[in-house]
Amino acid sequence: MLSTEVFMSSRGQWRYRAVVMACTLMMSAIVPTAHAEGDGNSPERPDPHVALDRTLTRIGFGSCAEGGKEQTIWEAVLGAKPELFLFLGDNIYGDTRDMAVLRAKYAEFAKQPGFAKLRDTTPLAVTWDDHDFGEDDAGGDYPQKEASRQVFFDFWGEPADSPRRERDGVYASYVFGPPGKRVQVILLDLRYNRTPLVKPEPGVRNYRSWALARYTKGLEVPGPYARNPDPKATMLGERQWQWLERQLETPADVRLIGSSVQVLADFPGWEGWSLFAHDQQRLIELIRRTRANGVVFLSGDMHYAELSKLEVNVPYPLWDLTSSGLTEVWPVPTPNANRVSDVIREPNFGLVDIDWQGAGTTVTLSVVDQSGTRRIEKRLSLAELSAKP
Numbered sequence: 001m002l003s004t005e006v007f008m009s010s011r012g013q014w015r016y017r018a019v020v021m022a023c024t025l026m027m028s029a030i031v032p033t034a035h036a037e038g039d040g041n042s043p044e045r046p047d048p049h050v051a052l053d054r055t056l057t058r059i060g061f062g063s064c065a066e067g068g069k070e071q072t073i074w075e076a077v078l079g080a081k082p083e084l085f086l087f088l089g090d091n092i093y094g095d096t097r098d099m100a101v102l103r104a105k106y107a108e109f110a111k112q113p114g115f116a117k118l119r120d121t122t123p124l125a126v127t128w129d130d131h132d133f134g135e136d137d138a139g140g141d142y143p144q145k146e147a148s149r150q151v152f153f154d155f156w157g158e159p160a161d162s163p164r165r166e167r168d169g170v171y172a173s174y175v176f177g178p179p180g181k182r183v184q185v186i187l188l189d190l191r192y193n194r195t196p197l198v199k200p201e202p203g204v205r206n207y208r209s210w211a212l213a214r215y216t217k218g219l220e221v222p223g224p225y226a227r228n229p230d231p232k233a234t235m236l237g238e239r240q241w242q243w244l245e246r247q248l249e250t251p252a253d254v255r256l257i258g259s260s261v262q263v264l265a266d267f268p269g270w271e272g273w274s275l276f277a278h279d280q281q282r283l284i285e286l287i288r289r290t291r292a293n294g295v296v297f298l299s300g301d302m303h304y305a306e307l308s309k310l311e312v313n314v315p316y317p318l319w320d321l322t323s324s325g326l327t328e329v330w331p332v333p334t335p336n337a338n339r340v341s342d343v344i345r346e347p348n349f350g351l352v353d354i355d356w357q358g359a360g361t362t363v364t365l366s367v368v369d370q371s372g373t374r375r376i377e378k379r380l381s382l383a384e385l386s387a388k389p
Contacts, residue, residue: 046173046175047172047173047174051083052175052176053176053177054084054123054176055178056176056177057083057353057356058080058082058351058354059082059085059086059183059185059354060082060086060122060350060351060352061298061323061349061351062087062088062323062325062350063091063300063323063326064089064090064300064328065092065109065325066093066327066328067093067109068093068108069327072347073347073370074114074115074117076369077349078114078121080351082122083122084123084124084185085118085123085125086124086125086256086258087127088258088299089130089131089300090260090300090324090328092108092109094106094132094133094148095134095135095136097134099147099148099151103151106151106155125174126152127170127188127258127260128191129190129261130191130260132152133148133191133192134148137271139191139195139196140191140192140237145191145192152170167239167240168193169191169237170187170189171186171187171188171189172187173185173187182251183252183256184252184256186244186248188236188257188258188259188260189236190260191260193234194234194235194237195232195233195234195235197225197271198275199226207224211224220333220334221333222267222334222335223270223271223334225269225275226275227274227275228276229277231278233279234276235273236279241286244286245286248287253294253361254296254354254382254385255294258299259298260300261299261301262299262301262308262322263280263318264308264309264338265308265320265322265339266308266336266337266338268334268335268336270301270334272301284313284318287315288314293386294386295385296319296320296321296363296380296385297318297319297320297321298321299320299321299322299323299324300322300325301324302330303324303325304329304344304345305321305322305324305343305348305350305367306322306336306376307319307321307340307367307378308320308340309340310338315387316385316388317384321367322350330345341378344369344376347369348367348369348370348375350365350366350368351366351368351374352364352365359383360381361382362381363379363380363382365378366378
């Protein structure tokens with residue numbers, strides 16, 4: 001993340017089931033992570049979770065926790081009593097190619113008293129972002145991604161036989177509760193297969209000086225990245241796209257899609273779906289084509305919190321609640337034409353409250369600060385989150 005003292009480094013520092021048996025025999029040399037899950041010849045195993053039988057009414061989430069800092073936010077998180085807590089990435093700041101260092105950072109996080117109490121008392125679901133994946137703004141070219149994936153699964157207690165361990169990434173999907181009160185949580189992996197980011201051609205501008213000048217004047221400061229115009233550029237990779245389509249075809253009433261970076265922010269110049277316009281449109285079209293009602297995006301990464309809304313060329317109004325960070329704060333203003341809330345620039349976490357009332361069910365999206373005060377709050381009717389017949 002761009003430092004307020006020095007505009008010198010990048011953001012953040014600035015920042016598999018096997019196919020049919022015949023195919024398995026013919027391709028026995030292929031490692032497990034290259035196998036295709038859900039090939040249509042055998043049922044796709046659900047991702048395991050201890051709370052799948054629970055009816056959820058309150059889900060918490062957060063991102064961006066520096067393990068070496070005092071983490072005072074957990075008292076407010078525990079006080080909110082979420083029935084499930086989602087970690088959306090940058091859960092530690094590993095920033096390394098040395099897996100011993102990465103394990104040590106996880107061990108440091110595990111010693112945080114508030115996190116330890118949350119882990120002991122509250123079901124969790126987790127994905128990663130760049131800093132726990134491995135390096136600032138890293139993508140599919142990060143050379144230690146498979147080793148890091150195993151460290152991630154081991155720390156977070158993913159069962160050895162989980163289908164999640166067989167995929168090209170850490171993406172997962174869970175369906176909680178009975179029919180009529182089903183909450184689907186989809187956690188995407190935006191790192192393992194992501195195409196490299198694009199920067200403007202050298203010489204277009206001296207970004208550091210330009211950004212500092214704008215910040216000094218109190219102006220919004222876009223990040224250093226440009227949109228990738230290549231239609232083949234991807235956030236997810238094709239296997240994850242096919243998997244996501246199957247998940248969106250699964251019956252659910254409320255669908256919370258956890259994205260480590262913002263989905264709907266209108267080109268802040270930092271990492272986000274807006275940098276991959278083809279993928280962003282593909283995501284919206286997939287929601288439309290699968291008639292996946294009840295979608296709400298939850299995101300992190302930015303070191304501030306805000307609420308974004310998109311209501312043009314979408315099947316129904318889409319919302320993206322960004323909560324970041326649990327410890328990290330970013331005071332520099334960034335542009336977002338889809339912003340519909342204040343920007344909260346202090347430690348925070350997010351809440352999703354569901355009041356199950358049949359056709360009158362409501363979903364309330366909130367951002368909560370360290371004192372337990374709700375700083376952003378938006379109540380939505382579940383009926384709003386559906387395409388018109």
